[in-house]
Amino acid sequence: MVDITQKQSTYRTAIAQAVIKVSSMVTIDAIKKGTVPKGDVFSMSKAAGFLGVKKTADLLPDCHPLPVEHCAIDYEINGLDITVKVMVKTFYKTGVEVEAMHGASVVALNMYDMLKPIDKGVEIHHIKLLKKTGGKSDIENT
Amino acid sequence: MVDITQKQSTYRTAIAQAVIKVSSMVTIDAIKKGTVPKGDVFSMSKAAGFLGVKKTADLLPDCHPLPVEHCAIDYEINGLDITVKVMVKTFYKTGVEVEAMHGASVVALNMYDMLKPIDKGVEIHHIKLLKKTGGKSDIENT
Amino acid sequence: MVDITQKQSTYRTAIAQAVIKVSSMVTIDAIKKGTVPKGDVFSMSKAAGFLGVKKTADLLPDCHPLPVEHCAIDYEINGLDITVKVMVKTFYKTGVEVEAMHGASVVALNMYDMLKPIDKGVEIHHIKLLKKTGGKSDIENT
Amino acid sequence: MVDITQKQSTYRTAIAQAVIKVSSMVTIDAIKKGTVPKGDVFSMSKAAGFLGVKKTADLLPDCHPLPVEHCAIDYEINGLDITVKVMVKTFYKTGVEVEAMHGASVVALNMYDMLKPIDKGVEIHHIKLLKKTGGKSDIENT
Amino acid sequence: MVDITQKQSTYRTAIAQAVIKVSSMVTIDAIKKGTVPKGDVFSMSKAAGFLGVKKTADLLPDCHPLPVEHCAIDYEINGLDITVKVMVKTFYKTGVEVEAMHGASVVALNMYDMLKPIDKGVEIHHIKLLKKTGGKSDIENT
Amino acid sequence: MVDITQKQSTYRTAIAQAVIKVSSMVTIDAIKKGTVPKGDVFSMSKAAGFLGVKKTADLLPDCHPLPVEHCAIDYEINGLDITVKVMVKTFYKTGVEVEAMHGASVVALNMYDMLKPIDKGVEIHHIKLLKKTGGKSDIENT
Numbered sequence: 003m004v005d006i007t008q009k010q011s012t013y014r015t016a017i018a019q020a021v022i023k024v025s026s027m028v029t030i031d032a033i034k035k036g037t038v039p040k041g042d043v044f045s046m047s048k049a050a051g052f053l054g055v056k057k058t059a060d061l062l063p064d065c066h067p068l069p070v071e072h073c074a075i076d077y078e079i080n081g082l083d084i085t086v087k088v089m090v091k092t093f094y095k096t097g098v099e100v101e102a103m104h105g106a107s108v109v110a111l112n113m114y115d116m117l118k119p120i121d122k123g124v125e126i127h128h129i130k131l132l133k134k135t136g137g138k139s140d141i142e143n144t
Numbered sequence: 145m146v147d148i149t150q151k152q153s154t155y156r157t158a159i160a161q162a163v164i165k166v167s168s169m170v171t172i173d174a175i176k177k178g179t180v181p182k183g184d185v186f187s188m189s190k191a192a193g194f195l196g197v198k199k200t201a202d203l204l205p206d207c208h209p210l211p212v213e214h215c216a217i218d219y220e221i222n223g224l225d226i227t228v229k230v231m232v233k234t235f236y237k238t239g240v241e242v243e244a245m246h247g248a249s250v251v252a253l254n255m256y257d258m259l260k261p262i263d264k265g266v267e268i269h270h271i272k273l274l275k276k277t278g279g280k281s282d283i284e285n286t
Numbered sequence: 287m288v289d290i291t292q293k294q295s296t297y298r299t300a301i302a303q304a305v306i307k308v309s310s311m312v313t314i315d316a317i318k319k320g321t322v323p324k325g326d327v328f329s330m331s332k333a334a335g336f337l338g339v340k341k342t343a344d345l346l347p348d349c350h351p352l353p354v355e356h357c358a359i360d361y362e363i364n365g366l367d368i369t370v371k372v373m374v375k376t377f378y379k380t381g382v383e384v385e386a387m388h389g390a391s392v393v394a395l396n397m398y399d400m401l402k403p404i405d406k407g408v409e410i411h412h413i414k415l416l417k418k419t420g421g422k423s424d425i426e427n428t
Numbered sequence: 429m430v431d432i433t434q435k436q437s438t439y440r441t442a443i444a445q446a447v448i449k450v451s452s453m454v455t456i457d458a459i460k461k462g463t464v465p466k467g468d469v470f471s472m473s474k475a476a477g478f479l480g481v482k483k484t485a486d487l488l489p490d491c492h493p494l495p496v497e498h499c500a501i502d503y504e505i506n507g508l509d510i511t512v513k514v515m516v517k518t519f520y521k522t523g524v525e526v527e528a529m530h531g532a533s534v535v536a537l538n539m540y541d542m543l544k545p546i547d548k549g550v551e552i553h554h555i556k557l558l559k560k561t562g563g564k565s566d567i568e569n570t
Numbered sequence: 571m572v573d574i575t576q577k578q579s580t581y582r583t584a585i586a587q588a589v590i591k592v593s594s595m596v597t598i599d600a601i602k603k604g605t606v607p608k609g610d611v612f613s614m615s616k617a618a619g620f621l622g623v624k625k626t627a628d629l630l631p632d633c634h635p636l637p638v639e640h641c642a643i644d645y646e647i648n649g650l651d652i653t654v655k656v657m658v659k660t661f662y663k664t665g666v667e668v669e670a671m672h673g674a675s676v677v678a679l680n681m682y683d684m685l686k687p688i689d690k691g692v693e694i695h696h697i698k699l700l701k702k703t704g705g706k707s708d709i710e711n712t
Numbered sequence: 713m714v715d716i717t718q719k720q721s722t723y724r725t726a727i728a729q730a731v732i733k734v735s736s737m738v739t740i741d742a743i744k745k746g747t748v749p750k751g752d753v754f755s756m757s758k759a760a761g762f763l764g765v766k767k768t769a770d771l772l773p774d775c776h777p778l779p780v781e782h783c784a785i786d787y788e789i790n791g792l793d794i795t796v797k798v799m800v801k802t803f804y805k806t807g808v809e810v811e812a813m814h815g816a817s818v819v820a821l822n823m824y825d826m827l828k829p830i831d832k833g834v835e836i837h838h839i840k841l842l843k844k845t846g847g848k849s850d851i852e853n854t
Contacts, residue, residue: 003762004182004261005782007723007803013433040146040206045329052429052489053337054203061196062254063762064182067780070493071521072431093433095781100257107249107271112204115242119146122283126271129249141264145336147356149297149377155575187755194571194631195763205336209354212635213663214573235575237355287620288466288545289640291581291661324430324490338487345480346538347620348466351638379639384541391533391555396488399526403430406567410555413533425548439717468613475617478713478773496777497805498715519717572750572829608714608774622771629764630822632750668825675817675839680772683810687714690851694839697817709832 003064009095014136018102018129020110022084025123030079032120040116047086047112048075054108055090058101068094070101075109086110087132097137103129145206151237156278160244160271162252164226167265172221174262182258189228189254190217196250197232200243210236212243217251228252229274239279245271287348293379298420302386302413304394306368309407314363316404324400331370331396332359338392339374342385352378354385359393370394371416381421387413429490435521440562444528444555446536448510451549456505458546466542473512473538474501480534481516484527494520496527501535512536513558523563529555571632577663582704586670586697588678590652593691598647600688608684615654615680616643622676623658626669636662638669643677654678655700665705671697713774719805724846728812728839730820732794735833740789742830750826757796757822758785764818765800768811778804780811785819796820797842807847813839 024030033043040046052073059067072091077084088105090098110126117124134141166172175185182188194215201209214233219226230247232240252268259266276283308314317327324330336357343351356375361368372389374382394410401408418425450456459469466472478499485493498517503510514531516524536552543550560567592598600606608614620641627635640659645652656673658666678694685692702709734740743753750756762783769777782801787794798815800808820836827834844851 003780003783005801007781007801041332042326042329045326046205046333048325049330049333049489050204053486056485056493057199057203058253059766060763061199061250062192062257063188063759064254065257067766069495069779070429071433073429091431091433099260100253103256103268104250104253107253108203108246110271111200111242111246111249112206114245115204115207118241126245127269129252129268129271145354145357147375149355149375183758184752184755187752188759190751191631191756191759195628198627198635201340202337205333209340211353211637212571213575215571233573233575287638287641289659291639291659330489334488341483341487342537343624344621345483345534346476346541347472347617348538349541351624353637383544384537387540387552388534388537391537392487392530394555395484395526395530395533396490398529399488399491402525410529411553413536413552413555467616468610471610471613472617474609475614475773479621479770482769482777495779496713497717499713517715517717614773618772625767625771626821629767629818630760630825631756632822633825667828668821671824671836672818672821675821676771676814678839679768679810679814679817680774682813683772683775686809694813695837697820697836697839 003066006066006095011094012136013093014097015089015091016097016099016102016134017087017089017132018106019132020086020106020129021127022110022113023125023127024082024117024121026121029117029121038116039119043113043116044077046116047109050112051075051088051105051109055101055105058104062100065100066096068092068096097134099131099134103131145208148208148237153236154278155235156239157231157233158239158241158244158276159229159231159274160248161274162228162248162271163269164252164255165267165269166224166259166263168263171259171263180258181261185255185258186219188258189251192254193217193230193247193251197243197247200246204242207242208238210234210238215247239276241273241276245273287350290350290379295378296420297377298381299373299375300381300383300386300418301371301373301416302390303416304370304390304413305411306394306397307409307411308366308401308405310405313401313405322400323403327397327400328361330400331393334396335359335372335389335393339385339389342388346384349384350380352376352380381418383415383418387415429492432492432521437520438562439519440523441515441517442523442525442528442560443513443515443558444532445558446512446532446555447553448536448539449551449553450508450543450547452547455543455547464542465545469539469542470503472542473535476538477501477514477531477535481527481531484530488526491526492522494518494522499531523560525557525560529557571634574634574663579662580704581661582665583657583659584665584667584670584702585655585657585700586674587700588654588674588697589695590654590678590681591693591695592650592685592689594689597685597689606684607687611681611684612645614684615677618680619643619656619673619677623669623673626672630668633668634664636660636664641673665702667699667702671699713776716776716805721804722846723803724807725799725801726807726809726812726844727797727799727842728816729842730796730816730839731837732796732820732823733835733837734792734827734831736831739827739831748826749829753823753826754787756826757819760822761785761798761815761819765811765815768814772810775810776806778802778806783815807844809841809844813841
């Protein structure tokens with residue numbers, strides 16, 4: 003684990019994305035109308051994603067535990083694609099990229115898990131970091 | 145959470161895959177030679193993946209806790225692509241697809257986390273279920 | 287921890303209840319209309335409750351880990367009172383009363399946490415077991 | 429999750445309470461004499477409560493992880509009522525009310541779990557915040 | 571992780587031991603009289619040990635999650651030595667040796683943690699498996 | 713739990729040690745050559761140890777959660793003895809001795825778990841604090 007004892011806390015943000023592709027507009031409609039049998043897909047997946055962000059250091063050995071000071075999760079529907087964006091912020095000595103990516107991955111997996119009974123063709127695409135600020139260098143992936 | 149109290153335990157397997165793309169052969173060489181500063185990438189990510197598989201029900205609200213009775217993680221290098229395959233087996237009332245997919249996602253994230261200091265361009269592609277057996281229907285994605 | 291190695295698995299159910307009292311109909315309206323700033327209170331608290339049920343043995347030392355095979359959470363609004371009912375089922379050697387009660391407690395706490403910014407007067411009343419079946423004796427509290 | 433990156437750390441305290449009602453003085457005597465078969469009820473429930481306080485953010489999605497810097501748990505017996513008070517302190521950007529309330533709930537549930545074999549009539553009443561200091565406003569419930 | 575899907579569940583027990591050596595009889599007296607400032611050392615360490623046993627598979631990657639169906643923790647004082655014995659039982663496909671040893675280790679560490687303020691010389695000796703039954707071979711270490 | 717709200721954060725380090733004794737040079741060779749069936753013993757045990765360090769406050773009730781800011785794990789082979797050293801660093805209000813000792817214990821247990829199939833005679837000796845700096849007094853055990 004990298005030694006960060008001598009680093010200064012600075013403001014850090016990261017936004018990660020996952021794309022979930024469903025196989026039919028029937029699935030999209032069920033999500034929008036709240037008729038998926040397991041419940042409200044976006045709200046429950048947001049809950050899972052917040053917990054996923056907070057538990058990243060419980061799963062990745064080399065990852066420093068850190069105070070997650072903000073997390074927001076948004077969804078955008080585009081045809082059969084649902085894009086999840088997870089933003090994480092902290093004021094600490096190390097960045098929150100992996101936390102944002104783990105959050106995006108958990109949201110996507112939870113959507114898969116909730117939609118599985120009504121759609122066998124759900125796929126999870128590109129989990130990637132869109133942007134980070136703070137630390138040695140900012141990154142913007144487009 | 146689906147009611148599985150009246151279901152019979154049967155033999156279940158699932159194989160999930162994640163593809164990690166690094167940006168240079170220098171990274172591949174560092175992994176193979178064991179010179180990545182954070183340690184042995186494949187072994188440590190396997191450890192993370194096993195834990196990720198076991199903790200799936202801790203993160204996904206609707207997911208039943210279940211006895212993970214086998215887990216194996218393999219890596220295949222193909223140019224700049226590293227394909228991770230996570231196989232999970234159980235003898236229980238419900239399947240292990242989501243567990244295998246969460247394991248693949250955690251392995252990929254751990255590789256990203258360990259490689260980040262030497263390669264800023266690592267990307268995580270397609271986390272998907274390759275195959276499942278047991279339960280109502282077998283699935284094979286090719 | 288009680289020795290249950292020689293017991294037979296049987297079908298077990300438990301229903302626990304918590305009552306949350308808010309201080310104004312404005313709060314009830316915000317919940318119903320989905321305008322609480324932190325998100326959909328019932329769905330996110332259901333997610334928290336499912337996790338609370340599953341993690342009971344992680345918190346209570348003497349409590350056996352067990353396969354939670356069904357969980358359902360319902361809400362009923364009655365004036366300023368919101369009654370949460372958590373049903374848990376398993377097919378195992380020991381009962382799920384404490385799991386249902388922990389679930390009810392976590393749902394109530396999560397509602398408190400989400401409503402706090404808009405209502406300073408939320409109170410959590412009576413967390414109690416309503417009913418259990420299976421094991422040495424059935425219980426029904428009315 | 430509320431964005432607290434720009435807030436200042438301040439001294440925060442919270443005291444929460446739960447009331448456990450047992451059904452007979454025999455139960456009270458067993459607790460006092462340390463003859464409850466599962467062990468010392470007050471000490472083991474204190475252990476559970478400390479862990480419950482520390483794991484609050486693991487269960488409530490919107491709750492910020494924070495450094496629990498003090499926790500004390502006291503018991504007061506009054507006839508058949510046992511009042512548990514959980515005090516939590518931190519020096520951080522957000523308060524510890526929910527942590528104290530979750531601690532009180534876990535202590536009460538653990539007492540219920542340990543007493544169940546000798547008293548079928550244990551009930552958990554009023555889990556509530558008694559007092560908080562720090563943050564925008566102090567609260568005192570009497 | 572070893573594949574145990576095809577194994578039969580059998581009755582398994584394991585007893586592990588840790589020896590904690592304190593530096594003075596004053597410490598032993600404080601433990602016996604219950605005057606250690608952090609609380610009742612044996613009861614709180616028993617609580618920690620139960621949780622340690624149950625969480626073994628959360629920490630050791632290759633370790634199968636299993637239903638811990640009995641756990642008992644005993645202490646024996648002999649001069650400055652305190653011997654902790656942790657017995658674990660299950661009816662499952664794999665043994666509980668590592669669970670018993672992790673439990674013994676957590677009890678010993680918790681005693682160390684609670685005694686540290688009054689005794690700087692506490693040492694943890696020999697964590698070892700004393701006995702196991704069930705599985706391919708019984709073991710008895712003397 | 714000791715009240716640390718009024719303490720200043722200072723630089724803290726701790727080094728703990730565990731000694732694992734295997735029963736034959738065949739085991740040592742298998743570790744060195746990477747032919748242990750469960751995988752690379754040193755890398756996977758390092759992963760387990762990092763997680764063990766980070767989860768100490770999840771298991772020990774009285775232990776403060778703290779930001780683990782550095783962790784390093786080293787192995788030294790001496791005949792049949794393998795000495796594990798776990799160094800932990802933080803910049804916080806309380807020390808990391810127990811974290812380092814829990815890490816050493818988890819590394820030792822994971823080695824035991826991975827080696828069990830090829831060596832029935834593995835023993836875990838002396839888990840002890842070698843050194844700490846920061847806080848009221850430095851300690852050096854030789």
